[in-house]
Amino acid sequence: QEKPSRLSAALLGEDCEISHEQVYELLKYAALGKGHNAAQPSWCHIYHQSHLAGVVVIVLHEMSQLHFYKFYLQFKHLRRVFRHRFTLPPSSAGFLANLCGDEANLNPQNTAQGSTSTSSQRATNSSEMQRDPVIQKYGEEKRGLTSYTLTLEELKKNDYPMKGSPGYESYMYTECDQQRTDSSPLFGLDCEMCLTAKGNEVTRVSLVDAQGRCLLNELVKPESRIVNYRTRFSGITRKMLLPVKTKLADIQTRLKRLLPHDAVLVGHSLNADLQALQMIHPSVIDTSLLFARNEGRRFKLKFLAKAVLGKEIQCEQKIGHDPTEDARASLELAQFFIEQGPAKVAELNLEVLLTTERLAEVSPNKSALQLQQNTVQRVQNGPPQLSRSCFLDCLQLTGQKPLLLGRQEPDSSGLCQGNLSSSNKQILQQALKDVPLSTFSIIQFSLDPEHVAPHLLAGISEKVRIKLTDMLTIYAGPFDEGFCLKTVKKKFGKCGPIRCLTVVTETYQPYVCIQYEVLEAAQLAVESLNGAEVAGSCIKVQRPVTGTMLDCDVLIKELELDVENEGVIYVAGLKKSLTETDLQEEFSQLKDLQALFLPRDLQSGKHRNCCFLKFLKPDSAVDALEVINGWALTGSRLRSRKALAPGHLWRWIWQMDHSNEKQRGDILSVEKEQQSNFEQELRKKLKKLDQHIRKLYRRLQNNTLCVVLFPGVNSIHGSQSGLGLMGIKDGERSAC
Numbered sequence: 001q002e003k004p005s006r007l008s009a010a011l012l013g014e015d016c017e018i019s020h021e022q023v024y025e026l027l028k029y030a031a032l033g034k035g036h037n038a039a040q041p042s043w044c045h046i047y048h049q050s051h052l053a054g055v056v057v058i059v060l061h062e063m064s065q066l067h068f069y070k071f072y073l074q075f076k077h078l079r080r081v082f083r084h085r086f087t088l089p090p091s092s093a094g095f096l097a098n099l100c101g102d103e104a105n106l107n108p109q110n111t112a113q114g115s116t117s118t119s120s121q122r123a124t125n126s127s128e129m130q131r132d133p134v135i136q137k138y139g140e141e142k143r144g145l146t147s148y149t150l151t152l153e154e155l156k157k158n159d160y161p162m163k164g165s166p167g168y169e170s171y172m173y174t175e176c177d178q179q180r181t182d183s184s185p186l187f188g189l190d191c192e193m194c195l196t197a198k199g200n201e202v203t204r205v206s207l208v209d210a211q212g213r214c215l216l217n218e219l220v221k222p223e224s225r226i227v228n229y230r231t232r233f234s235g236i237t238r239k240m241l242l243p244v245k246t247k248l249a250d251i252q253t254r255l256k257r258l259l260p261h262d263a264v265l266v267g268h269s270l271n272a273d274l275q276a277l278q279m280i281h282p283s284v285i286d287t288s289l290l291f292a293r294n295e296g297r298r299f300k301l302k303f304l305a306k307a308v309l310g311k312e313i314q315c316e317q318k319i320g321h322d323p324t325e326d327a328r329a330s331l332e333l334a335q336f337f338i339e340q341g342p343a344k345v346a347e348l349n350l351e352v353l354l355t356t357e358r359l360a361e362v363s364p365n366k367s368a369l370q371l372q373q374n375t376v377q378r379v380q381n382g383p384p385q386l387s388r389s390c391f392l393d394c395l396q397l398t399g400q401k402p403l404l405l406g407r408q409e410p411d412s413s414g415l416c417q418g419n420l421s422s423s424n425k426q427i428l429q430q431a432l433k434d435v436p437l438s439t440f441s442i443i444q445f446s447l448d449p450e451h452v453a454p455h456l457l458a459g460i461s462e463k464v465r466i467k468l469t470d471m472l473t474i475y476a477g478p479f480d481e482g483f484c485l486k487t488v489k490k491k492f493g494k495c496g497p498i499r500c501l502t503v504v505t506e507t508y509q510p511y512v513c514i515q516y517e518v519l520e521a522a523q524l525a526v527e528s529l530n531g532a533e534v535a536g537s538c539i540k541v542q543r544p545v546t547g548t549m550l551d552c553d554v555l556i557k558e559l560e561l562d563v564e565n566e567g568v569i570y571v572a573g574l575k576k577s578l579t580e581t582d583l584q585e586e587f588s589q590l591k592d593l594q595a596l597f598l599p600r601d602l603q604s605g606k607h608r609n610c611c612f613l614k615f616l617k618p619d620s621a622v623d624a625l626e627v628i629n630g631w632a633l634t635g636s637r638l639r640s641r642k643a644l645a646p647g648h649l650w651r652w653i654w655q656m657d658h659s660n661e662k663q664r665g666d667i668l669s670v671e672k673e674q675q676s677n678f679e680q681e682l683r684k685k686l687k688k689l690d691q692h693i694r695k696l697y698r699r700l701q702n703n704t705l706c707v708v709l710f711p712g713v714n715s716i717h718g719s720q721s722g723l724g725l726m727g728i729k730d731g732e733r734s735a736c
Contacts, residue, residue: 032394
């Protein structure tokens with residue numbers, strides 16, 4: 001008996017943002033497989049592709065994430081069937097062509113010869129280059145090393161110890177005050193830390209010079225008692241430190257003596273090393289910031305060493321990290337960046353390589369050697385020339401005629417089957433007949449023109465923003481006069497990151513209004529602190545009571561039951577100093593842990609005091625909840641519950657809450673009655689569309705890959721991100 005096809009994708013947090021290029025990868029591989037040299041997509045994995053019965057793509061034109069979450073309760077079928085969801089960039093012209101290949105290549109005359117337009121290809125590469133965060137930050141031209149040292153503002157933003165700043169009075173200053181030039185010497189620095197009763201304390205220090213020679217590699221005895229050696233990462237054991245007499249002050253003195261007055265220190269997240277060393281140095285290059293990414297995200301040193309230098313560091317076979325190896329890797333990365341220039345770094349296409357790397361970790365079909373060879377080839381050959389030929393042509397050559405139904409006009413390649421349909425109902429009727437006979441189908445539904453009016457959609461966007469704000473907000477009280485606000489903030493802060501906290505004085509006794517950054521935190525506060533004694537008062541905790549919040553409990557329940565949230569839990573009460581590596585070690589005893597997402601503030605890039613854990617099995621997530629909440633009974637700070645918005649929804653909520661006031665300009669001019677009628681009609685239309693998709697999904701054969709795309713909106717009136725849902729139909733979910 002043939003094994004069923006299976007789709008695997010750990011879409012959590014930052015990994016939920018998928019480009020049109022990546023969707024193209026998925027569709028091409030699903031349609032053609034290895035037999036036509038199509039590669040596994042870099043961001044997910046299809047097992048047993050050859051057993052797929054077919055591929056169906058459903059495009060909901062003029063619709064975005066806004067439509068899905070404003071009318072979330074109406075989309076019963078979509079939210080109960082499709083486990084994997086991802087964010088798409090706002091759609092532009094040629095959305096369909098982007099999914100299937102370049103518009104120029106839709107014509108068989110072009111693809112038969114494999115010809116491409118060199119000038120248009122250069123223009124495309126140039127436009128892609130301009131969007132690269134490295135190019136946006138530094139430009140394309142090569143510069144000297146002084147252009148890449150952190151500015152005073154960057155030092156402050158990234159928590160570097162600074163001379164004269166409060167809290168750093170006792171730190172040792174290196175006194176390297178000589179003006180830097182592009183020929184100033186570089187030194188790589190890295191430390192390993194253990195957890196003591198006082199916090200993270202340095203236990204090993206390494207310094208290398210510009211030629212990679214080790215100048216210092218010393219074990220350090222911390223002042224406080226060690227509570228966790230973190231041997232798996234630090235490589236430090238109790239036995240190693242027993243004979244050590246060297247103290248932190250000794251290391252500070254040696255470092256100060258070794259560094260010339262114009263030295264530039266290089267490291268990866270070097271702020272943590274300088275904090276642990278309790279030293280201040282004015283000129284640094286931080287490779288975690290040098291190789292820039294969008295929205296405060298950072299590449300790990302292990303990945304950069306492999307992708308840029310072709311070097312394996314922090315290998316699993318070794319016990320702990322080697323600080324000399326890490327210091328040398330950081331130094332060589334900075335030297336590569338300075339010598340090759342930003343344009344060469346952008347050509348490496350590190351974001352694509354990262355998704356390939358992640359797939360290699362879970363897929364037996366990918367090897368580290370392949371990744372290294374590809375990386376070296378990219379450096380030697382310049383920008384990758386991606387083949388974007390329309391894979392639908394390849395299908396036709398094998399005798400499989402793709403099906404294209406909907407409002408899309410016929411193209412010169414003759415790919416359309418059937419007649420153009422004027423309504424969604426007619427499209428559905430045609431699809432029910434033709435889709436089961438086709439191995440690849442694109443079905444397009446769309447809204448009527450009156451349901452895509454920008455000023456009316458702006459009204460919906462504002463209502464969703466207000467509702468999300470209310471769902472993130474709780475009121476607590478009453479408190480006694482003169483209560484301790486700091487105690488209240490500390491108690492409620494254990495539920496998750498607080499955006500703002502204000503005292504309500506209009507009432508007889510004071511109340512506190514708290515707005516959280518994540519839905520789970522607000523829900524955890526309502527569930528765990530309602531009726532509790534806080535700051536000497538027995539308090540009530542509740543959400544705002546407004547018309548839009550009347551269905552809040554229903555919405556929370558449906559989010560908990562959402563198939564996307566199966567096997568995902570939320571954990572709050574983390575120390576902000578903990579890194580992703582620390583958390584992976586802390587939660588390593590939890591069975592079937594698949595992925596961990598540590599949210600960051602999308603402006604500052606700083607970690608929040610909460611995280612999301614994704615498990616391979618829902619039962620393992622339930623067991624983990626019991627374990628973590630059991631820790632709480634023994635004095636642990638951690639609190640946990642089922643996840644409500646762990647993936648793309650978390651990011652979208654943040655973006656909605658920070659939306660530009662200008663985008664709300666048209667709202668006040670819309671009459672309430674007109675807006676209300678518009679929403680009622682749209683609600684009916686979208687409910688009907690959900691039913692159409694349900695009928696079509698039921699007609700599909702088992703083992704069919706189904707992808708539903710809300711392309712998003714990108715116009716002069718503003719933009720809304722798109723949304724993708726995907727899954728392979730099996731017998732269990734076909735009845736939903």
